Amino acid sequence: MIKKKLFKAPKAYKNAGFLNSRDARPLRILSEFLEPLSRFNYYNVKDTIVFFGSARIRPRSESIKHLRELAKNGNGKKAHSKQYQEKLLQAEIAVEMSRYYEDATELSRLITMWSKRLKHKNRLLVCSGGGPGIMEAANKGAALAKGESIGLNISLPFEQYPNPYITPKFNFEFHYFFMRKLWFMFLGKALVAFPGGFGTLDEFFELLTLLQTQKVGKKMSVILYGKSFWNKIVDFNALVKYGMIDREDLKLFQFADSPKEAFTILVTSLKENYPEFR
Numbered sequence: 001m002i003k004k005k006l007f008k009a010p011k012a013y014k015n016a017g018f019l020n021s022r023d024a025r026p027l028r029i030l031s032e033f034l035e036p037l038s039r040f041n042y043y044n045v046k047d048t049i050v051f052f053g054s055a056r057i058r059p060r061s062e063s064i065k066h067l068r069e070l071a072k073n074g075n076g077k078k079a080h081s082k083q084y085q086e087k088l089l090q091a092e093i094a095v096e097m098s099r100y101y102e103d104a105t106e107l108s109r110l111i112t113m114w115s116k117r118l119k120h121k122n123r124l125l126v127c128s129g130g131g132p133g134i135m136e137a138a139n140k141g142a143a144l145a146k147g148e149s150i151g152l153n154i155s156l157p158f159e160q161y162p163n164p165y166i167t168p169k170f171n172f173e174f175h176y177f178f179m180r181k182l183w184f185m186f187l188g189k190a191l192v193a194f195p196g197g198f199g200t201l202d203e204f205f206e207l208l209t210l211l212q213t214q215k216v217g218k219k220m221s222v223i224l225y226g227k228s229f230w231n232k233i234v235d236f237n238a239l240v241k242y243g244m245i246d247r248e249d250l251k252l253f254q255f256a257d258s259p260k261e262a263f264t265i266l267v268t269s270l271k272e273n274y275p276e277f278r
Contacts, residue, residue: 032179036172040187043169046120048127048150048187049111049266051104052203053134053194053225055160060098067091100194100226101137107192107225107259108141108149114267116147118277124189124270125150129180130171131160134194139165152180181206189274190221190266192256195229211252212245221269222253223262230255 018024058066070091108126115124126142128135130151142149143165151166154174162171174180181203184191193204204224210216224230239245256262270277 029176029179032174032176033182036183039169039172043122044120045122045125045150045170045187047123047189048125049115050184050188050191051108051126051128051134051138051194052191052196052200053100053104053137054097054196054200055129055131055133055135056197057097057101057133057137057195058094059101059137060095063091063095063098067095097195100134103225103259104134104137104192104194105141105144107262108138109145110141110259110263111266112142112145112147112149114263116145120276122148124277125170127152127184127188128163128166129153129199130162130166132163134196136163136165139163142167152183154180185210185216188220189218190223190270192223192225192262192266194225195233201233208249208252212249219273221266221273223256223265224253225256225262227255227257 012018019027067088070088111124111126118124125148126138127150128138130139130153135151139149139151140163148167148170149165150170150172151162152172152174153160153162154177162173172183174183184203185207191204191207193200196204207216207220207222211220211222236245236250240247240250254265256265267277
């Protein structure tokens, strides 16, 4: 019998094939809790202000440029086609919605400037979903204030890449949506929800459910930014009318329509809820 020389097998925690298998899914889930926890503990990050909002909302300058280019190229029969008119309308709406990008940037800047004056470092860092749109605006505002901010990015089929304004040491990449949402809430002391689509609605309503059912054991300030948008998208009063929620549930959030208004609400409520911010 010929003896074969065997090489050492890789340890289980270094076996990439195993770690990426179905059997190791619990380990991957756990790692998306423990690795951020380790990093936040190392940098002494205690709490955040979370920004939700659409990845599709662009800066005002970019939206205006696109509209002008579209209008410039619209001549002859093309200008009267249904397809062109729809694109033109979408571009006009994009310009209108771009105000939320600018407002998110300014609100984040105001928050970061205020938080930097607090006694302890890394208190109330702005935290976003890490991608473009409103998420980018939130990180950008913090950068303009020369502060740090967090980006909790998610791997998607259409490749959502981290925006360039995230503080590198606070740039995270998640596979599991529910672990990403856990980290939004785990450190969050306040939330500002800007206009958004399915993802924003999902995240916002999950938080409201946790607050309504008292599964969140801390006080959180929640702002819906853009009252006219939100009242068109969700008829909160109809939910009360049909008995789906109590009128008291409407006190779980407030509306704001300007960065200064939202900033005042946030600072006032944070000081009321947490002595360390007074």
